[in-house]
Amino acid sequence: MESILQFFYTNKEAIFIIALTIFLGLEVISNVPSVLHTPLMSGANAISGVIIIGGIILVGHADLANLGDASNLVNLILGIFALLFGTLNVIGGFVVTDRMLEMFKKKKK
């Protein structure tokens, strides 16, 4: 219990951001025409690839001089996979969303 209260206190700014962001999310998304549900979902999906920043930080600060240490090496490899998956999510997501929207666009006379 204490650790949860502690967590709340140390992260109070972030928790404020979350509370407001949730409202913002609801506000921005309600009233979206169903025509756009798929591209919207796909675009949002690409944004959730923002975890790639975590991958960059992990691999970026991995200790390359000390790869003989097994856990170090494993972490580096897992980190590279995180980067790969994250990039797939981000690039694939944005590209496929663009492709869908391009289809919607080209029929406009």
Next chain:
Amino acid sequence: MDALNITNGDIILEFIYLLSALFFVAGLKLLSNPESARRGNLWAATGMIMAMIATMILHRDGHGNSIQGGNLVIILVAIAFGGVIGAVIARRIKMTAMPQLVSFFNATGGAASALVALIEYSNPENQSAIVTILGLVIGSIAFSGSMIAYGKLNGNIRDIFVKWMTYVNLVILASVIFLIIFILTSGMPAESKQILVYVLLAIALIYGVSFVMPIGGADMPVVISLLNSLTGIAAAMGGFIYQNQAMILGGIFVGAAGMILTILMCRAMNRSLINVIIGAFGGGGAAVDREKGVVKEISATDLAVMLNYSSRVVIVPGYGLAVAQAQHTCSELDQLLEANGVEVKYAIHPVAGRMPGHMNVLLAEADVPYEKLIEMDEINPDMPKTDVAVVIGANDVVNPAALDDPSSPIYGMPIIKVHEAKNVIVMKRGMGKGYAAIENYLFYADNTRMFFGSAKDSLQKLVNEIKAL
């Protein structure tokens, strides 16, 4: 970071994160309007690229070290590799495979979040065990759940629903929650905890599989959207680990957006989210046995004449259209009719198909202008003025039992009121029931004619007949 001197680089980095977060929000806002949608996607992508580049150049770890050249090379190679694969898949894939592709990309995002959390858990400098564990669990569920959804949409995995699975799922979920609390609160040594974390990872992966497994058919849009929301939340947990506002904001924003979309989908079926996850369909049982009447078929020639001499035709597409990949033939029929002076519109039910907005993407691929796609609430008042409503591969979303039969499992679900049109044509492969496995009295109505066959063949026959008129 606080203990170190704050450099200009740190300030610039935070400023760029702020900008990226704003780009994400503005991008999604623009994405919610057809005119600006493409620009919105570009904005969000720009925000992402800015954050990525800034992190590579400016990020410093807890000891003030920047990212070194060797590490940077690895990062760039990994990104180039993943980026090329992602872009090629996204460009090459057939438009009809869109639902599974979205699921697949969602799975990769969940996997990335789970991996980041797994690595960070063993990092002694990481103080936030709660978010790390939550990121691991949510990311894993999103990953394995999305992979199952991918398999289902791709046709590799069948829907399996057995009653006891609901209870098994509850047990698995309960053990996930128990393990989370145990790991966070017990005072056992770090090495033993690390093992428990692996166990937790395994159970979370299993839960993702077992929770998506029984869900299928018309409930797919809800699940896809829910999994999407989970990936966002998992990314936000990663943001907490690094105290990174762009990640937190982006993740939560996507999580909230996904959640609202999920709720919209549920509302479109008049069911609660819990109801979808537990899977209450199939138990309907004691529906009133009404006077069925006779099924009346129509020949291709008669139908061609009927359509050609109507003034208003409304097409109601469903999953059957997507399965038969008949969207191009459908568009051809539409163009032929329009050329002969018939007004053709499409009525889109919010949960038609297998992902939110599935029919829109499908028809857009076949060059149907989006102005012709009319949402359910907008087209329903025009139904009595419609000469012919053509239902192609849809079933439950046009079942009038939803309006007037309180014993029906779909009672209360808003439907497209095709039964109010002067004539109704139902294109179907046979007299099989829809996903909800309930009788559709529309098929026996006086103003309904059935046109049996796979959607593509039926439409092709029709096109040929109209050309021959």
